[in-house]
Amino acid sequence: MNDLQEMKQLAFELEEDPDKVLPYINIDKGSIEALPEYLNHRGFKHVALIADQHTWKAAGKKIATILEQGGYEVAPVQITPNTNGQVLADEPSIVQVLVETPPRVDVLLAIGSGTIHDITRFCSSKMGAPFISVPTAASVDGFTSKGAPLILRGFKQTIQTVSPIAVFADIDILKEAPLEMTAAGFGDMIAKMTSLLDWKISHWVNDEPYNETAANLTRRSLYNCVDHVNEIAKADEEGIRILIKALIESGLVMLLLDFSRPASGGEHHLSHYWEMDLLKKGAPQVLHGAKVGVATAILIQLYQFYAEDESVFGAHTPRIAEEISRLPDYVDVLDWLQLTGGAQVPSDLGIDSALVHESLNKAFTIRDRCTGLYLINQAKTEDLSISWRSDHEL
Ligand SMILES: [Zn+2]
Incomplete structure (x- = not known):
């Protein structure tokens, strides 16, 4: 990302270490193809893919294939929609991800839009495993945020969690979003x-x-x-x-x-x-x-x-x-x-x-x-x- 240099400048100005605070960013056509190399570089072996039925079709399936071919152990978690047919960042979704993610996982991949990211960033922080952002739609500016707006007992509240260690924004996938x-x-x-x-x-x-x-x-x-x-x-x-x-x-x-x-x-x-x-x-x-x-x-x-x-x-x-x-x-x-x-x-x-x-x-x-x-x-x-x-x- 060309302008990461400017982000680094802002980090220095704020007396932050850019290498510690800023995630690795890859915005490109076919950027998900670069996932195995990145995971290898970080020493990760066991990967959980957090998606819903739509984002699984849009990207999850392909990512699973790429990673399995690269020799990674992949655990897919497809979050179930509610009675309105929507996936919300609420208790049922959070519990499903916590239950279905294997305990030995090294890293979680948030494959989806803002909601999937909010569920994943919360679970990631609770499990003590980092997460990687793979947006499937250019729909929101919160992919890299630490705050997870969650719906808890029917009320929305933002919980401070963790930001992703990397973002793989694949233009080929994003172009096909609704x-x-x-x-x-x-x-x-x-x-x-x-x-x-x-x-x-x-x-x-x-x-x-x-x-x-x-x-x-x-x-x-x-x-x-x-x-x-x-x-x-x-x-x-x-x-x-x-x-x-x-x-x-x-x-x-x-x-x-x-x-x-x-x-x-x-x-x-x-x-x-x-x-x-x-x-x-x-x-x-x-x-x-x-x-x-x-x-x-x-x-x-x-x-x-x-x-x-x-x-x-x-x-x-x-x-x-x-x-x-x-x-x-x-x-x-x-x-x-x-x-x-x-x-x-x-x-x-x-x-x-x-x-x-x-x-x-x-x-x-x-x-x-x-x-x-x-x-x-x-x-x-x-x-x-x-x-x-x-x-x-x-
Ligand atoms: Zn906003």
């Missing part, structure tokens, strides 16, 4: 528009530590995706390569900082609020990136409305207004989301406008984190949805 997953990955990148802004706002208003190098790296990954939205929409080789690289870079920046600030702001809080509601209702879950992409367009609209409001941003209003004016218009964001075939508005995701309005007024309480959304809620006594709502129908 288009809605690629669109979700684009949504998770678009979210950096408001999360980077929220980080800066918090830095100015709340004196929160801010790292210019980290912000710039994340911003560059974001706009590289925007500049290549047509290629990403086609899911061609170049588009997929750009998107997965951006997602991994965003993840590595968070890993190095050891917090998610550059990549998670008010838009993630809105998405989280919606997710909790779906969980309460037992409704099928919606892709993370699809939710945050939609939430980003909403938040940009909200921020543009309050940009010059001194009752919200006080003495910081001029510079915050200037930052907000640099954001693309929310209509452009909706166009990009549409181009990739992703959801544009909450109703596309089965999220009704009542929940959206509630989240605009309550989602800021989810985390003790200063964002534009938090400041607007603090300053305003009226219902945000009413003052903000314009001609664009939620």
